[in-house]
Amino acid sequence: MRETREVLQSTGRQLPRRLVQLYAGLALYGVSMALIVTSTLGNMPWDVLHQGLADRLDRSIGTVAIAVGALVLLAxxxxxxxxxxxxxxxxxxxxLVLDATLAVLPDPTSLPARAGFLVAGILLNGVATAAYxxxxxxxxxxxGLMxxxxxxxxxxVxxxxTSIEVAVVAVGWLLGGTLGIGTVLYAVAIGPLVQVLLPLLSVSPAGRPTRPAAAPLPRG
Incomplete structure (x- = not known):
């Protein structure tokens, strides 16, 4: 009983930090999505679908991302x-953050600027993924579907x-979503980035440091 009580107390002390890190990570994830979309060099796999649907439905990509996320959650x-x-x-x-960031980001006109947006988006996505x-x-x-x-x-796994993402990218590309070198770079880089950063940003619910060997990766 004493050990259980100590664990619960420790969990309560960690909760504020976990909540701050959760929402900071999600916000940064939305910003990273916007950077990659704005680069026009190739979206993250699920954003290929989101963008394709957004173009066909005449809705913002953020609105479509929310709707798709809700439908996936039903699954x-x-x-x-x-x-x-x-x-x-x-x-x-x-x-919400994706749409808000797209509204204020400038459109990069040169290839180096677009590449900078892409690289910054991928790196920021790695930090955001590990954080949340x-x-x-x-x-x-x-x-969770995966x-x-x-x-x-x-x-x-x-x-x-791979099967889910190939299907998502194929449908999104057919609908007009942007598939390109950025899609490939993201797929190659995000795993190693999160593997390095996750141990640094993991917070145990019981207040003890965690050392996860691996973790599933969110896809937008």
Missing amino acids: WLPLRQRPGLGTVSNVVVLG IGVHLGPGPRD TGLVRRTGRS RLVR
Whole structure:
């Protein structure tokens, strides 16, 4: 009982820091999405779909990202996935910050400027991903879909994630979403970036430092 009480007290002390880090991470994630979209050199996989749908539906890409996130979250029901605060916050915050950032970002005209936006977006996305995953308040809806399918099908994480993202990118590209070198660079770089940064930004709910060996990656 004493150990349980100490764990609960420690968890309570860590909660403010976890909440601040969660929402800071989600906000930075939305900014990183906007930087990559503005570069026009190739979107993150799910943003290829978001942009394609936004163009066809005449809606903002942030609005579409929120709608897609909500629909993906509904797909958790048959998979018996349990959302957390971070899951629900992910659905709303990313789209709002994405639209707000796109409204104020200048349009880069030269290739070096566009490349700078792309690189900055990928690096910032790595920090943001590690920050919000590291507080252990629930995965993003798209990531939860992947892990739920892995559990239900028995297939590997790599196979399920690749299959989902190939399908998402293909549909998004057919709808007019931007697919390019940025999409490839993001896919190659984000894993190593998060692997390096996640141990530095992980906060144990019980207040103890964590050393996760691996973590699923959110996809916008």
